[in-house]
Amino acid sequence: MPLLSVNNIEVIYDDVILVLKGMSLSVEEGQIVAVLGANGAGKTTTLKAISGLLKTEEGEVTDGTIEFDGVKIDGMEPEKIVKLGIFQVMEGRRVFEDLTAKENLVAAAHTQKCSRGELEERIGQVYHYFPRLKERENGLAGYLSGGEQQMLVIGRGMMARPKLMMLDEPSLGLSPLLVGEIFEIIVKLNKELGTTILLVEQNARMALNIADHGYIMENGKIVLDDTTEKLKNNEDVKQFYLGLTEMGTKRSYRDVKHYKRRKRWLT
């Protein structure tokens, strides 16, 4: 049985806007699963449906079910879902600017009934993965650099010791070098701590390189899903997400009627 399974869910915002139209995906324990797709495809909404945060923005799962570890979690309060072991690292490096880096980490362990010592130990573990945070631990998080903020939000995720960590575009707005560093750490989290990862990304190349399984979303549903090995060799993925032709060269927009190929997926 998969750790997380999203079965055919429908999400409506404000009672009128249908964003997810029969979205399904499943995540096996210990895997890294990537969800790719264009802007507005519904990737972030999917994560929020799983973490329960939809409720905070007038969204609602109106059909289908979400199961985690054998428990039905759609409609649960976000704090209960966090306690079950799902942690969403939200898009856009949303650190608590007015708290220090260390306080950010402490706040993230809110659901953990652990002693002071254990808390310090977990903070130490975060510093082990992100030594740069240690140097800045007493500085206000708002003054950290973009890369450090991204490290801090992932570190916050580690503090809750989740079974499933959902990362929403961790590469957003970072330099290629930093993106590489962040992705390395994501793999380490997965391998060393055994955290299952659900990764939403625009950076398809990076995501497909580290993930075991990939989903491609368009218009509120999955249009393609396969192991990343096969996805990387899929013609459509190569063309639309990796920007390559069969030859491995950049393709000019002049050579192809772009929209026609795209259409084939939707029908």
Next chain:
Amino acid sequence: MQEFLQLIVTGLVIGSVYALVAMGFALIYKSTSILNFAQGEFVLVGGYVCLWLYTDMGIPIVAAFFITMIIAVFMGVMLERLILRPMIGEPIISVIMVTIALAAVLKSVVTILWSTQIRVFSPPIFSQKALEFGVVRISEVYLWTVGFAFLFLAIFAAFFKFTRVGISMRAVANDQQVAQSMGISVKKVFAISWSIGAMVSAVGGTLVGNINGVNITLSDFGLKVFPAVILGGLESIGGAIIGGLTIGVLENIMGSYLDVYLGGGVKEIAPFIVLIVILMIKPYGLFGIKEIERV
């Protein structure tokens, strides 16, 4: 010079109580975005409840003080649960009207239960005997007041800085959605904010009641808190404390130097003159929203 120092010291004493109540106000505003116009009534209720327990029921003052705090906490939780939580998501003006109504109701309840005459803690808890400190004379009750006010301010400063609950409360004030994403219950934080807001006000009411006695005008104390929090910047708890102390000193000094020319009553309006001046020259206060922007 001696008179000036004396005015500063007595101003700081009252200012420390303003600071305490202003901290409660700022805390509620910071974490729930509600302007609580019933803050002064919390002071009133606190003062009366403690006086009633001590003077009428004959409960020892220490016990009476703790029971007052517990009642205030309970009142804060209940108000949040029954009156303010259903208002989440309603227009801001409705929420403000609700707190104004709440103020009227609390005031009326106090009037019904204890009538409106001025009453004093009897037998007195702290002596009025003046102690000499160099050129400044200060009565014992003032010393106790300022001591307690600062004790509570220090306790809460430590609470927000070092405890996990305090840190998660600041997290909620900073970004509610992210706080929820890590499993912090925003509703619980709201309830804690209201109960702390009510509790510090009740402590303030008890302290002032010991100096001046208790009557229905104690709720006006809540109005003086507005200049304090506006001066400090609405979102800033530290600012509220500094604002409270400043307002206490300013009203004392302005009152005693200007009364001669203006024929009295300056002390009462001085904080509000300060309020208007601040709104004109520095509308966000000294420590108001200081959004961190990275370049």
